[in-house]
Amino acid sequence: MNTSPPTVVLVYQRTTLPWVFDSAERAGIRLILVPRPDEDVAPDRLPPAVSGVLRLDVDGDRAGALAALRRRYESTPFQGICTLYDPLVPFVAEAAELLGLPGIGRDAALGAQDKRVMRERLAAAGLHVPRFVRLEDPGGWEEAAHLDFPVVVKPAHGFSSLGVAKVDRPERLKAAVEEVWQICREKLGRIEGLVVEEYLDGPEFAVESLVHRGEVTVCTIGYKGEPEGPYFEESVYRAPAVLPAAVEDAVRREVTAAHTALGITDGPTHTELRLRGGERPYLLELGARIGGSGVSQYIVQHVTGRDFAADALRIAAGLPPLSFGGGRIPAATGAAANYIVPCGGSGRIAVVHGLAELHDDPRVDHVVQMLFPGDVVRPYPDFTGYPAFVLSRHTTTAEAETFHRTLETAIGVEYTPEGSGR
Known part of the structure; x- marks a missing residue:
């Protein structure tokens, strides 16, 4: 009997975003990290759960990347492969099929990543689609x-x-x-x-789900604001969302049916939707991955007290989930939030105000800064990224909302004036 801990290949996850690495360590799962091409990974600064690093050029040489995975698997077998990076969901599905590992399959991955196919499959299933x-x-x-x-x-x-x-x-x-x-x-x-x-009007929500052998568990439903465009810059994520019971049930039914329509039977999903008229859910997209590069793990963990990413990794390794499963609806034991610092303009960043003061705030667990002074933010509809995430825990969602109002005025990005020569 093999009692060694399972090993999962984790593709294109940044080590600066800690949540999935922490979950792997708690679950006793070893990770082989495939770093993003633009990230330098120092061997002495790897998260403890990472037992090895494998560099692959998926974008430049897909066939070569698949061949390298096969060679690694044949020399040192691993039990699963996964990604939190949406563009690589089809690649991971293909690799899993090639190696005979657990996965959602290439056809389901196509429906979860290609919005044309997703819209067609949801509409064919009779779901709400614009x-x-x-x-x-x-x-x-x-x-x-x-x-x-x-x-x-x-x-x-x-x-x-x-x-x-x-x-x-x-x-x-x-x-x-x-x-x-x-x-x-x-x-x-x-x-x-x-x-x-x-265009769909109405408030926007994010739904984190885990599916195992076709049984969908909706773990959390969170409020994402009411972006009206024209470019839909994200700003907040607060969970659990405060919804009437009938509306919450409608969201769960629509999300569960979407998994069936897309053929997603195993693994984590991140669904974004709008409530037209505040009642009828219309899916914007359903991603077959943990959302927000791991932010979804933080949200689910601090709303339910359960380890969402650990279960996702277990499923990737062919093991049953321990925290979620059987379609059981977990009760909320707290509230969690992510304040997504808006760019608020474009140009070369001069300074980002208000982040340093948050490190000592007892409500704040993580201030993850992605853009820094000197970085250039391109105007929408191009997308450079967000300056920072502020992840926090609260007793209620109302407290999280009040906290976010203070951050709206406390945090800001200043840009170097045009013609300054910088």
């Missing part, structure tokens, strides 16, 4: 001109806020499609198409 058009070429923009405006243009394979733009009038559609297409070509290296869909 009217949409898929564009395979920027010259086909007129195909979407019959939709009710405003509409939202988004890359089929985009992530975060990259290339997402609201268009209020039909006469602006051609220019918006061409701009988004070009930005995505430059940032993604390739672009396979766009989705143009009718």
